[in-house]
Amino acid sequence: MEKKSALILGIETSCDETALALIDGKKILANITLSQAKIHAQYGGVFPMLAKREHAKNLLPIFKKILETANFLIPKTKSPKSEKLQEAKSCKLKAILEREPELLEQFLEFALTIEKPTIDAIAVTKGPGLEPALWVGINFAKALATIWNIPIIPINHMEGHIVSALLCQNESSKFQVPNFRFPAIALLISGGHTELVLMKDWFDYEIIGATKDDAVGEAFDKVARILGLPYPGGPQISRLTEEMRTSASTFRKTFPPIPLEWNGHAPTPVFRNVLPPFANTRPFVFPRPMLKTNDLNFSFSGLKTAVLYLVKKMDKLNDDDKKNIACEFEDAVTEVLITKTKKALAQFNAKTLIIGGGVSANKNIRGAFENFAKQNNIKLFISSRELATDNALMIAFAGLLRLKAGRTKTGEKITAQGNLKINDDNVK
Ligand code: KG4
Ligand code: ZN
Secondary structure (H helix, E strand, C coil), rough: CCCCHHHHHHHCCCCCCEEECCCCCCCEEEEEEHHHHHHHHCCCCHHHHHHHHHHHHHHHHHHHHHHHCCCCCCCCCHHHHHHHHHHHHHHHHHHHHCCCCHHHHHHHHHHHCCCCCCCCEEEEEEEEECHHHHHHHHHHHHHHHHHHCCCCEEHHHHHHHHHHCCCCCCCCCECCCCCCCCCEEEECCCCCCEEEEEEEECEEEEEEEEEEEHHHHHHHHHHHHHCCCCCHHHHHHEEEEHHHHCCCCCCCCCCCCCCCCCCCCCCCCCEEHCHHHHHHCCCCCCCCCCCCCCCEEEHHHHHHHHHHHHHCCCCCCCCHHHHHHHHHHHHHHHHHHHHHHHHHHHHCCCCCCEEEHHHCHHHHHHHHHHHHHHHHHHHHCCCCCCHCCCCCCCHHHHHHHHHCCCCCCCCCCCCCCCCCCCCCCCCC
């Protein structure tokens, strides 16, 4: 790849995180993520129009903060000529941000009053995600690109997750993407996606497996809800299981507490007296959906239903019951993810594994894949826990990689694409 340093602003608003980041080549100048999770918690999930409103409200204050952090906040000196130019620009801005009146107002008050920073390009998530939420980020990018006359690099959110897994910090705290061998398999596990992707080269993706129903993060969130835990449920389940797995008395240490090649299918939870012998310390076992199918697809809705049936059968859940359910659910998910990923690596003779998406923050899943990679001589790249969930740094770095490779698609008319696929931008 051609070596070129560039100052890039990353914008991410695909779901319920409003995030902006500024990078200068490999160096991070500023990175802020504001989660709306608490606001959405009352609805038990993300409410798209509320997410849009919150993005529109929060983008400008975050923008000011990152410019301040990077020392880019320089007030503009006024001249009659510049005032005329301002007027012309504000007309254009009104058209771009007409659907975001709150953002427009803040934008006109602030963005036109500062000097243009030395930013070279804006990388913005164009999909997949919630379209009303995506549009806010895209229109914000368009407004900035108009006043600063710089290009926009549209980024696929899932590519962002891949890039965040690849980012390594060197001794001088600079981020870089290390060398690795293609083909690589990427396992993308988030709130909206569960996919196995074959990467034959940079920016060359093929979806080789996907969930038939719920995404794995969605299953975490739904199971948490069944257990009476707030949204987002993944971190809640993670917290419960970490407590149980670290307690001295438990048999549930690190994964796998049962053999990976477990072939006993349980369509519904089975209780202790009918368990296979190796699992006789577990109070119940959940199914491992599609574990033995020949394809690389997943299904998690049956697993969630198994949890629901079990909880309905139990009288009242005490803390230990919740922890046991959370651990068993996590073990079932982990076993399925490992088995299918192993199959994909073998099928495509790949020695590189990339894991990204919010669920990759899960300690048990991380530990299991780290063990698996060591035992099978696989080079594993997994997002750091901080960068596993949605952020703008991954979007800015994806923009940088595309810029360096001359694969930016900057001329494209950018629209929000809720169902964008990772391979939609492959060069045909
Ligand atoms: O990638 P992400 O931030 O947003 C999407 O692109 O969907 O992923 C969010 C998902 C949520 O479902 C959340 O519950 C899950 O990631 N998640 C976790 C953990 N942290 C976040 N799931 C399991 N364990 C975690 N520690
Ligand atoms: Zn995501």
